[in-house]
Amino acid sequence: MYDAPGVGLAAPQVGVLSRLYVMDCNKDPEAEPEPIVMINPEITWRSEALNVYEEGCLSIPDQYAEVTRPAEVRVAWLGLDGKAHEREFDGLWATCAQHEIDHLDGKLFIDYLSAMKRQMITRKMVKLKRETARG
């Protein structure tokens, strides 16, 4: 995830069918990495206020699109410490949490786009896969 570089990675993206993901939206290159691992995450509250972010996904390389989501969310999850946690996130953290939890439900950010835009990206991915298979 850090190498990509990306700010989140969900288990299904690496072939693990568990409801868990990791995120770290701290973009300060000087900061120590502090990934948050969330097991069985659940969004318990969404703000009415919305936010638009240009999202990308490690499962859809080099494709970015603006997605509108609630600006703040409260997430409840089980931590690696075996304890229940609940916290509110905003900014990139809120977008990332929603994007990753979508992965656990088999949903991708392109599902929020218009049919035309989604088709454009899907076509590019099919082409990319063909090229990768050839190479």
Ligand SMILES: [Zn+2]
């Ligand atoms: Zn993703």
